[in-house]
Amino acid sequence: MGSALTAVLVALVGNGTAHAEDAVPALEVSDPFIELHTAPGRGYPIFHVIEKGEQVELLKRKTNWYKVRAASGETGWTKASQLGRTLQPTGLPADLPEVSHGQYLESSWRVGFTAGQLEQSPSFSLTAGYRPLTWLGAEIEAGKIYNQSVTSDYYGANLILEPLHQWSLTPYALIGYSQFSFDARQKVLLSDLGDADGVTLGGGLGYYIGRNFLIRAEYRVYSVSSNSDSTGLSEWKIGLNTFF
Incomplete structure (x- = not known):
């Protein structure tokens, strides 16, 4: 009909x-x-x-x-x-x-929530992104790291590359900048505590599940510098995005 x-x-x-x-x-x-x-x-x-x-x-x-x-x-x-x-x-x-994967590709804005593990510490973040091109987007995020009842903050700005965006299961690469504010008891992450800057590299998969929703699973590596010290951190995370 x-x-x-x-x-x-x-x-x-x-x-x-x-x-x-x-x-x-x-x-x-x-x-x-x-x-x-x-x-x-x-x-x-x-x-x-x-x-x-x-x-x-x-x-x-x-x-x-x-x-x-x-x-x-x-x-x-x-x-x-x-x-x-x-x-x-x-x-x-x-x-x-109905809304389709093609509509997702035409969307410009998306917001989301992610949960994961940064080293041995649970992490949670909120994200907001804008995509000027179907294969390229920019995203900002703010999150918390939890360890031994202590929270630390982190913020980031990333570029997301989706060269194979025509697939419902879409691989992507990520590069960006992060800033961490570690609590004095967060020794599991850095020995030299305080504020730290980092370069972010990562990759993941996005899966369009219907209507205005997308699931993302991601792995990241941070190269973090604090004063004269530098260390590497890794994070797994999964999240739900909505686009409009």
């Missing part, structure tokens, strides 16, 4: 652009209304409401948001869950494609 519309959406919306000379899919609103946001995200303000029975044209998709144009000319973003209850001209419900 709706296979013809789906084919048009995959070709038109899936690429993220709509050419003026192409026919854009038109749907009829069957809910009491759908809301148009200024950008793809709930945090952006609602500036227009399209009421039941009105026509909307699909222009572009970004993860689970669609850019649409109302019959009156207003252009804005609405959630796919609302648009999925619109109707085709035949009166049948629209068959909209």
